[in-house]
Amino acid sequence: MSVELLNFFETFLNGLMAGVMYSLVALGFVLIFKASGIFNFAQGVMALFAALTLVGFMTGQVPFSHLINAIFGTELHNWGAGLPAFLAILLTMVVMVALAFLIEKLVLKHLVNQEPIILFMATIGLAYFLEGLGDLMWGSDVKTLDVGLPSGGSFWWEDVTKTWAAQGAEYYGMYIDLLDVSAALIAVVLVIALSLFSQYTATGRALRAVADDHQAALSVGISLRRIWVIVWSIAGFVALVAGIMWGSKSGVQFSLSLIALKALPVLILGGFTSIPGAIVGGLIIGVGEKLAEAYIGPMVGGAIENWFAYVLALAFLLFRPQGLFGDRIIERI
Amino acid sequence: MNMHDITVKHGQELRMTRPDDGIRRGDPLLVVDNISLSFGGVKAITDISFDILKGEIRAIIGPNGAGKTSMLNVINGFYHPQEGTITFRGEKRSKMRTHEAANQGIARTFQNIALFKGMSVLDNIMTGRITLMNRNMAWQALWRGPAEREEIEHRQAVEHIIDFLEIEHIRKTPVGRLPYGLQKRVELGRALAAEPALLLLDEPMAGMNLEEKEDMSRYILDVNQQFGTTIALIEHDMGVVMDLSDRVVVLDYGRKIGDGTPDEVRGNQDVIDAYLGVSHDE
Numbered sequence: 069m070s071v072e073l074l075n076f077f078e079t080f081l082n083g084l085m086a087g088v089m090y091s092l093v094a095l096g097f098v099l100i101f102k103a104s105g106i107f108n109f110a111q112g113v114m115a116l117f118a119a120l121t122l123v124g125f126m127t128g129q130v131p132f133s134h135l136i137n138a139i140f141g142t143e144l145h146n147w148g149a150g151l152p153a154f155l156a157i158l159l160t161m162v163v164m165v166a167l168a169f170l171i172e173k174l175v176l177k178h179l180v181n182q183e184p185i186i187l188f189m190a191t192i193g194l195a196y197f198l199e200g201l202g203d204l205m206w207g208s209d210v211k212t213l214d215v216g217l218p219s220g221g222s223f224w225w226e227d228v229t230k231t232w233a234a235q236g237a238e239y240y241g242m243y244i245d246l247l248d249v250s251a252a253l254i255a256v257v258l259v260i261a262l263s264l265f266s267q268y269t270a271t272g273r274a275l276r277a278v279a280d281d282h283q284a285a286l287s288v289g290i291s292l293r294r295i296w297v298i299v300w301s302i303a304g305f306v307a308l309v310a311g312i313m314w315g316s317k318s319g320v321q322f323s324l325s326l327i328a329l330k331a332l333p334v335l336i337l338g339g340f341t342s343i344p345g346a347i348v349g350g351l352i353i354g355v356g357e358k359l360a361e362a363y364i365g366p367m368v369g370g371a372i373e374n375w376f377a378y379v380l381a382l383a384f385l386l387f388r389p390q391g392l393f394g395d396r397i398i399e400r401i
Numbered sequence: 402m403n404m405h406d407i408t409v410k411h412g413q414e415l416r417m418t419r420p421d422d423g424i425r426r427g428d429p430l431l432v433v434d435n436i437s438l439s440f441g442g443v444k445a446i447t448d449i450s451f452d453i454l455k456g457e458i459r460a461i462i463g464p465n466g467a468g469k470t471s472m473l474n475v476i477n478g479f480y481h482p483q484e485g486t487i488t489f490r491g492e493k494r495s496k497m498r499t500h501e502a503a504n505q506g507i508a509r510t511f512q513n514i515a516l517f518k519g520m521s522v523l524d525n526i527m528t529g530r531i532t533l534m535n536r537n538m539a540w541q542a543l544w545r546g547p548a549e550r551e552e553i554e555h556r557q558a559v560e561h562i563i564d565f566l567e568i569e570h571i572r573k574t575p576v577g578r579l580p581y582g583l584q585k586r587v588e589l590g591r592a593l594a595a596e597p598a599l600l601l602l603d604e605p606m607a608g609m610n611l612e613e614k615e616d617m618s619r620y621i622l623d624v625n626q627q628f629g630t631t632i633a634l635i636e637h638d639m640g641v642v643m644d645l646s647d648r649v650v651v652l653d654y655g656r657k658i659g660d661g662t663p664d665e666v667r668g669n670q671d672v673i674d675a676y677l678g679v680s681h682d683e
Contacts, residue, residue, distance in 0.1 A: 270527075270534050270552065277517050277528045284515035287477060288591060289503025289532035 085248035087354020092310040094334040094346040110195035112328020119311030125156035164304030213315035219247040333381035339391025436485035463652035478502035506598035518577035529594025582613040602634040
């Protein structure tokens, strides 16, 4: 194979990996949107909050330590050596479930039957609240997160691909980040587990029922509020996974909440109501970005990775507003 | 769990697994007392009282906009009446959420079919049994032990319903792809799956051809006779109503204008006026 072709493959592969990360965030949006018709602006912040909490548990930080120290004049910072990753992840999940419960109790319950735009506004409020809460609880400094996932380039892959180049060509193998690979694997497991759960369990059936028809779901005895708590918990779980991945990759910092914005073009591409759509949309955006950067970038001075996804989404809005997999919008007039 | 246990538990037919409420056949199962319901300034129901006896088929009829569907919505908790009380199985009920009504054993079908269109017939009917399932999510997530046993047990009951309604051939078909008549039947199946104490049917035969109507009538009678299920139904086809029902309540403009056996109602002057229209300036 020629070096150009190999370079193309490498870009493509890295695009796929980056795409998986986008898909993870988009997945959280789709879950909530399907079950309750709410576009959850806070999904990105939920990922940030989960990552912050996880780091806090792992490093043994005292929550609200700045606040406590300021009021009582104490010097609290750490309560110990911290927890092992597994335990910390479990505890963070408990926090995310509690959060889902509170969101239902304090926000959603009071907004039943309101216009979608009002619920959307509520989630914007929620996003800012969570961001502030995360800051207050764990501080705003950039933290590193290491839950023991492998990272760095794969030498094995480099060695394997080195031999693919034509004889005598100057080629040193493909680069692939092990962290990206583990993220991809985890995402695959997550999606399979979620679809099995929704296909083959009674609660999964109830989730699908609510997503399909609220009124009918009520009439067979499904409690919408219970389902919402479950859905937000699952979204919290997905946020936690996304938070771990992004946090391990680029550190836990407040700009993490902005990845939510990258999920928007993914959703427009994949459709707001489709889980496979979120996956495929994420992959297309990831690959598209990387390829565009590598091949179109040099012509226009580079750095098109930042806006390419949005242009792609715009083009999609013109020709297929429901996305690749979204429900067709048919309206009787 | 071996299959033997299941057969023993369910026998060859469906059986009521809800706790016995001690109400005997012929005693009031549901009592509606002076119910009034309005939306803003619009009065949908004015001071209506009637009862439904255990084991009977009770029809609710009336011209369009008479408040029939509103009445069903009040009974299964979609609407909360401003005045009046509802007593179900001897228990007076205050504001009740819909899923609580379902938990008490009220199941219903809708005028404009409210099925889960993207789900298979089997899944749709399985959702009907949600109130009878009680394994928690943790078990379900493991998909072993109690949750699996429970799922098999309920699946068995659902298969009986599918047999009963003769829809075996479409078991795995997504409901949205079925013709209207079959969708109506699946919706009945979902309501039956809850093994309801009271079954509310909102125009089960609307838009059906003669053959489909006959089938549906047969199912309704069978449900009533084989399982002893109490049924309240809204229907516009007078022939069907008169044939099927034990007693009829007639509404017009949100008021009750007649109540009694089909024959009594047929002879009631108010009812005749409401249906045929009468000039008030004689």
